[in-house]
Amino acid sequence: MSPSAPALDLDTAARLRASxxxxxxxxxxxxxxxxxxxxxxxxxxxxxIMRLGPIRxxxxxxEEGLNPTMLSRVIADFADSGLLTxxxxxxxxxxxxxxxxxAGRKLCARMRAERTDVLELALAGLAEExxxxxxxxxxxxxxxxxxxxxxxx
Numbered sequence: 001m002s003p004s005a006p007a008l009d010l011d012t013a014a015r016l017r018a019s020x021x022x023x024x025x026x027x028x029x030x031x032x033x034x035x036x037x038x039x040x041x042x043x044x045x046x047x048x049i050m051r052l053g054p055i056r057x058x059x060x061x062x063e064e065g066l067n068p069t070m071l072s073r074v075i076a077d078f079a080d081s082g083l084l085t086x087x088x089x090x091x092x093x094x095x096x097x098x099x100x101x102x103a104g105r106k107l108c109a110r111m112r113a114e115r116t117d118v119l120e121l122a123l124a125g126l127a128e129e130x131x132x133x134x135x136x137x138x139x140x141x142x143x144x145x146x147x148x149x150x151x152x153x
Contacts (some may be wrong), residue, residue, distance in 0.1 A: 011068035027118060036081070039067070043111065046067050046100070049084055050108050054097035056089065083107060 013061060033043050041064075048063055055063075061071045075098055078084045089095040100108070123131055145153035 009086065027115045030111040030114040032107055032114060036083075036107060042078075043076055045071070046078065046083060048109055049078075049098055050100045050105060053084075054087060054099040056095055056097055061137060078104070 028040050028043070038046070045060070045064055045066070048060060052059075052063065057068065057071060057075065060066075061068050064071070066074075075084070075086075078098075079086060083103055084098050084100050086098055087098045089097050124136070126134075
């Protein structure tokens with residue numbers, strides 16, 4: 001925190017963290033993910049590969065905060081199920097990259113759509129003024145998320 005920044009309201013920070021955590025846990029399960037037998041960790045890995053891929057396993061492990069042995073098993077399972085492929089890194093033929101396949105993209109799209117539908121229904125149950133307040137808060141939440149990128153804790 002910079003010396004000129006006002007003191008952090010710990011109650012607000014704690015409430016925001018708890019609310020975001022509950023939202024995340026309630027949006028995480030999807031029928032598509034369950035049908036594919038995906039755990040929350042595997043879903044996260046698949047979405048990261050889609051977002052950042054093709055990507056080296058070492059970069060993926062760092063991004064996801066996973067040990068390489070566990071990640072190797074996840075990647076092997078994804079490759080066996082046709083959700084991703086391994087390709088040679090053109091910059092270093094000794095290294096491999098992983099990239100999502102069309103089937104992997106389709107599964108991610110289904111999971112995103114399910115989560116969006118659930119959230120859309122929940123938003124419809126709110127008062128109009130509350131929906132507008134959330135809409136107005138989005139730029140601040142997006143900035144907050146960007147500011148937290150790369151931080152662990």
